[in-house]
Amino acid sequence: MFREVVLGLGNNAAVSGVLKQYGMRLGASRFVAGQTLAEALAVSRDLNRRGIKVTLDHLGESVTEPAAAAAARDSYLEMLQALHGSGVEGNVSLKPTMLGLALDAQLARSNIGQVVDRAADLNNFVRIDMEDSPYTTATLDIFRELWERHPGAVGVVLQAYLYRTRDDLAALSIPPKNFRIVKGAYREPPDRAFPAKPDVDENCFGLVEQSLQAGNYTAVATHDESLIERVVNWVERQGTARTRFEFQMLYGIKLPLLEQLARNGYTTRVYVPFGQDWYAYFVRRLAERPANLLFFARALLTR
Ligand SMILES: Cc1cc2nc3c(=O)[nH]c(=O)nc-3n(C[C@H](O)[C@H](O)[C@H](O)COP(=O)(O)OP(=O)(O)OC[C@H]3O[C@@H](n4cnc5c(N)ncnc54)[C@H](O)[C@@H]3O)c2cc1C
Numbered sequence: 001m002f003r004e005v006v007l008g009l010g011n012n013a014a015v016s017g018v019l020k021q022y023g024m025r026l027g028a029s030r031f032v033a034g035q036t037l038a039e040a041l042a043v044s045r046d047l048n049r050r051g052i053k054v055t056l057d058h059l060g061e062s063v064t065e066p067a068a069a070a071a072a073r074d075s076y077l078e079m080l081q082a083l084h085g086s087g088v089e090g091n092v093s094l095k096p097t098m099l100g101l102a103l104d105a106q107l108a109r110s111n112i113g114q115v116v117d118r119a120a121d122l123n124n125f126v127r128i129d130m131e132d133s134p135y136t137t138a139t140l141d142i143f144r145e146l147w148e149r150h151p152g153a154v155g156v157v158l159q160a161y162l163y164r165t166r167d168d169l170a171a172l173s174i175p176p177k178n179f180r181i182v183k184g185a186y187r188e189p190p191d192r193a194f195p196a197k198p199d200v201d202e203n204c205f206g207l208v209e210q211s212l213q214a215g216n217y218t219a220v221a222t223h224d225e226s227l228i229e230r231v232v233n234w235v236e237r238q239g240t241a242r243t244r245f246e247f248q249m250l251y252g253i254k255l256p257l258l259e260q261l262a263r264n265g266y267t268t269r270v271y272v273p274f275g276q277d278w279y280a281y282f283v284r285r286l287a288e289r290p291a292n293l294l295f296f297a298r299a300l301l302t303r
Contacts, residue, residue, distance in 0.1 A: 003287045007187040010283035018300070020279055026299040027292065028282040031252040032059070033272045037075075037082055040274035043251070044088045047270050051262035054090035055127055055248070056083070059275035060098040066107060069100030073111040076126075077118050084122045091125040093271060096139050101131075105138045109145065116146045120153035125178075127219075130157035132186040133193070140168060147177055155217070159184035160204035161193040169207060173214035180219035180248065181207050185284045205230055212240055219269070221248040225257065232266075242266060250285070 009015045024032070033043040037058075044054040058075050072094075079092050094115065101108035112128065119126045128143050130136065136159075143156040155178030158165050162184065169179070183200050184193065194200045201224065208231055211218040220231050228247065235245065246267035249258045255270070262268040273281055286292045 002290055004187055006287035006293060007283065010280070010287070016279065019283065022300055023282050023296075024278065027286070027296040028278050031250065031273070031282060031285045032278045033251050033274045035274065035276055037079060037274065040272050041082065041086055041088055043272055043274075044090050045086075047272070048089050050259050051268070052258060053246075053267070053269040054088065054272045055093045055269055056090055057093045057095075057129070057271060057273040058098070059273050059281055060277040061095045061131065061280055062097045062102050063100060064103065066100065066103060069098070069103065069107060069111055072098045072100075073114055076115040080115070080118050080122055080124055083124060090269075090272075091127065092119070093127040093129050095129045095131055096135060096142065097131055101135055101138060101142075105142070108138070109142050112142055113146055113149070116150055116154045120150040124153070126154050127180060128154065128156045130159050130182075130184075133162060133188055136162065136164070136168075140172065144172070151177070155179060155219070157182055157221075158207065158211075159193075160207050161188060161200045163192060163194070165203070165207060166210065169210055169214070173211070173216055176215035176217075178217040178219075179211050180221050181211060182221045183224075185288070201227060209234060212238075212245060218245045219248050220245060221271070223249055223254045223257070228257070228261070252285075 033040045040056055047054050056079055058079060060072055063069050063072060076092055076094055083090055096108050096112065099108050099111040116126050128139060130139055140156065143154065146154045157180045158169055160181065160183045181204060183204050194203060204222065205227055208218060208220050222228060242265065246269055247258065247261050248269045248271060250271045251273060258268045258270065286296060
């Protein structure tokens with residue numbers, strides 16, 4: 001309920017005006033690694049030194065012009081090239097609507113395809129993030145097609161709050177592929193997504209189990225300590241090879257826990273967003289935790 005309200009308010013013009021004006025100084029900088037690729041790479045090197053890999057995200061989504069989608073594609077080509085020469089252990093994550101999916105599926109397919117082609121050339125990897133449910137089918141279609149072209153260079157995200165995900169995962173797992181499992185961060189109607197959080201939490205564990213049992217490489221992307229503990233117990237009981245899964249968290253959240261997992265010998269990765277278009281990403285982070293909104297409101301009132 002809290003999440004729905006905050007995500008809804010994020011679209012309100014007055015609220016977004018205030019958030020855009022003060023957000024970066026009073027909160028967003030906690031979740032955003034910097035404005036430039038150079039800053040994101042510096043953060044990435046520090047995370048690598050702690051034994052943690054990264055996935056770089058150039059912030060931006062829902063572009064409305066083909067030129068903006070082409071610029072986003074080019075920024076990803078540049079990121080892959082920069083990663084290649086940098087010695088940073090990391091890959092990239094991209095949002096399909098940043099590369100044109102809200103404009104035209106064919107345009108997005110072509111732009112994302114060029115990024116995945118380049119990643120394959122450079123022996124790197126592209127994770128296609130999952131956005132809100134109007135884009136789920138098109139995103140999975142693009143993923144399937146690109147996976148046929150470069151099986152080792154592309155993976156996609158699946159969201160536990162959607163009813164459809166168990167079926168999507170079953171269909172996509174033949175043959176096995178590479179998935180990041182998350183709970184889901186967007187506002188979704190109850191006919192598409194579990195309204196109750198305990199159901200989402202339970203489905204998230206079930207999907208991780210299903211994904212690993214089907215032989216997929218599985219990125220478990222959560223800050224939920226009891227879910228992580230459940231997954232750790234499950235993989236240890238099953239004797240699942242540690243090369244078949246990893247734990248991921250977002251920049252700015254629960255880093256000590258991820259470091260502990262790295263010290264315990266698990267593969268770990270931080271999602272490192274950077275760039276100027278931080279607003280929508282920040283609103284999703286506010287919506288995930290009442291304390292974040294309180295922190296922001298307090299900082300705003302005492303500024
Ligand atoms: C690497 C990564 C990639 C992601 N990619 C996508 C994607 O492509 N599509 C998508 O829809 N969603 C994505 N998400 C977001 C995800 O769907 C959830 O919204 C988010 O991870 C919060 O859920 P949780 O699993 O941490 O569990 P929750 O039960 O929400 O949180 C568990 C605990 O984690 C901490 N926590 C969670 N969120 C925050 C926060 N914002 N600030 C501070 N503490 C917090 C709190 O202590 C909370 O009690 C991604 C998440 C991660 C970690």
